Amino acid sequence: MKIAIGSDHGGFHLKQEIISMLRKNRHTVINVGAHNDKPSDYPDFALAVATQVIRGKAVRGIIVCGSGVGACIAANKIPGIRAAVCHDTFSARQGVEDDDMNVLCLGARVIGPNLAEEIISVFLAAKFSNAERHKKRLGKIAALEKAFQGR
Ligand code: RB5
Secondary structure, three states: EEEEEEEEEEHHHHHHHHHHHHOOOEEEEEEEEOOOOOOOOOOHHHHHHHHHHHOOOEEEEEEEEOOHHHHHHHHHOOOOOOOOOOHHHHHHHHHOOOOOOOOOEEEOOOOOOOOOOOHHHHHHOOOOOOHHHHHHHHHHHHHHHOOOOOO
């Protein structure tokens, strides 16, 4: 699968470990940065990952910051992005199956590489259920985006 990944300084080292893991599992990785652990701003990398997903250059995105929270808030500002912080495998699976989550946010100051790897493998294996009730709810989210565009 084509995966876009980004981090700020807080997530840099975990991102590098995740990239190695993804490549070992034969995924194609688009690394949008940061390319070092000098202080940087997570909204820049959230935007870069989101852009790859929205333009169809990547199927899913992963953003790592200190907590996962800032990256998630920023990514969800981009219409069409459905990002969530998941530090457990249940949420990572259900977030895709029910909510069509397309960006996973992780906190490098919260979880370690082993749990990150498990969460990512569940996130990438999961598929949206296409169930009518979930499509209806996603339609309501899309309507919210539309209603507040340009305000
Ligand atoms: C940066 O220090 C930190 O605020 C950032 O990585 C992230 O945790 C924000 O949510």
